Amino acid sequence: MKEKFIPITFILILALLILNLAGCKSTYETNTQAETKTxxxxxxxITHAVPLYIENELLKQNPQDIKLELVKxxxxxxxxxxxxAGKVDGASILIQLxxxxxxxxxxLKAVALGHRDGNVVVTSKDISSVAQLKGKTFAIPHRLSTHNILLYIMLKNNGLSYNDINVIELSPPEMPAALSEGxxxxxxxxxxxxxxSVANGKGKVxxxxxxxxxxxVCCALVLRNDFIQNNxxxxxxxxxxYVNAAHKADSKDRATLDILTKYLRTDSRVLELSLKWISYKNLKLEEKDYNDLSKYLVEMRLIENPPRYSDFVDNTLIDNAK
Structure with a gap:
């Protein structure tokens, strides 16, 4: 029986076709990966970043052409x-910082707020007036914070100053224990x-x-300007x-609480109380509110030349959101 020989040209053509198909597959995979931006x-x-948590979970459930990576x-x-350093594209951060x-x-550009309201002044249960804080120690997380401004306003409204109390910076997780221990x-x-502190009965608002x-104005969502320009x-x-997630956050339903417990290892009673105080409605940063913040920062000598609203705030992104 004669052996059948396959022409060399046929083998070459077949090899080229295989290579071409492999190349197409590789290009397709690369393009598919490129379509999803992380x-x-x-x-x-903290609860001030709740819209980010919800956005992250919603994107996991319904993948889009973007992927969110939250870096703690x-x-x-x-x-x-x-x-x-450009290690992240943006942040949920104290706007003063x-x-x-x-x-x-x-x-940086502030493109949205993290929340509305939700900050409280907590004291030991035997404190019933601002005057009783005179000579005592009061903690804030950072001098460049809305919490420091709230303290300043509270003292000023009651005829006191920083010289009348001992103001210290303290890590937020340490504050409830410090209050409980005196x-x-x-x-x-x-x-x-x-x-x-309130939920545990150790303090009061x-x-x-x-x-x-x-x-x-407290926490804001900021993005690096080069990220916005290039993407x-x-x-x-x-x-x-983010706006969609904020609407969901403001419903404060069971699903929202379940998402919070993934990111905040805190008792559900505490989270429920915290959510009662905070709002996620209308997260656009308005010029009047920003200018009021700038006025306080200058008055308190925390920032000498705050950036102008037009230079720092970019509302074009949130204005386009539905």
């Missing part, structure tokens, strides 16, 4: 360093750490932020999903 956002685990930090200086970073040359007599901090400074459509999609 956005890295820094955060510290334990201190605000670490967040600023990551923003400055972001303003200071902008003043120092880090090109090391401090009051504090103001991001949630849920205020609610911890002397003032909330609405009593002291209506429409106060405009992605930034728009990210903020759109």
């Amino acid at each position: 956005i890295k956002i820094a955060y510290i685990p 930090f334990s201190s605000w200086p670490e967040v600023i360093e990551a923003l400055n 972001a303003m200071k970073a902008r003043e120092q040359g880090i090109d 090391r401090i007599y009051g504090y103001s901090v991001a949630e849920p750490f205020g609610a911890v 002397l003032f909330d932020s609405q009593n002291l400074w209506g429409n106060s 405009r459509s992605i930034a728009e999609k990210f903020v759109q999903e």
Whole structure:
């Protein structure tokens, strides 16, 4: 029987076809991967970043052309360093720190607020007036914070100054224990750490932020300006999903609480109380509110030249969100 020989030209053509198909497959996989953009956002685990948590979970359930990677930090200086070095694309951060970073040359844009209201002044249960804090120790998380401004306003409204009390900076998770042990007599901090003392019966709310400074500005969502400029459509999609998540957060339903417990290892009673105080409605940063904040920062000599609203705030992304 004669052996059948396959022409060499046929073998060459077949090999070229296989290589070409392999190349197409590789290109398709690369293009598919390129269509999904990962956005890295820094955060510290507090209730002021809840819209980010919900956005992250919603994107996991319903994948879009963006992927959110939340990068957890334990201190605000670490967040600023990551923003400055370009290790993250943005952050949920105390707006005062972001303003200071902008003043120092880090090109950041505030594109939304993290929340409305929700800050409280917590004191030991035997304190019934601001006057009783005279000579006692009061804790804040950072001098560049809304909590420090709220303390300033509270003291000023009651004829006191910083010289009348002992103001210290303290790690937020340490504050409830410090109050319980009598090391401090009051504090103001991001949630849920205020609610911890109240829910546990060790402290009480002397003032909330609405009593002291209506429409106060606290945490903001900031993005590096180069990220916005180089990824405009992605930034728009990210903020759109952020706004959707904020609407969901403000429902404060069981599903929202379940998501919170993934990011905040805190008792559900504490989280429920914290959510009662805070709002996630209308997270657009208005010029009047920003200018009020700037006025306080200058008055308190915390920032000498706050960035102008038009230079620091970019509302074009949130204005395009539905």
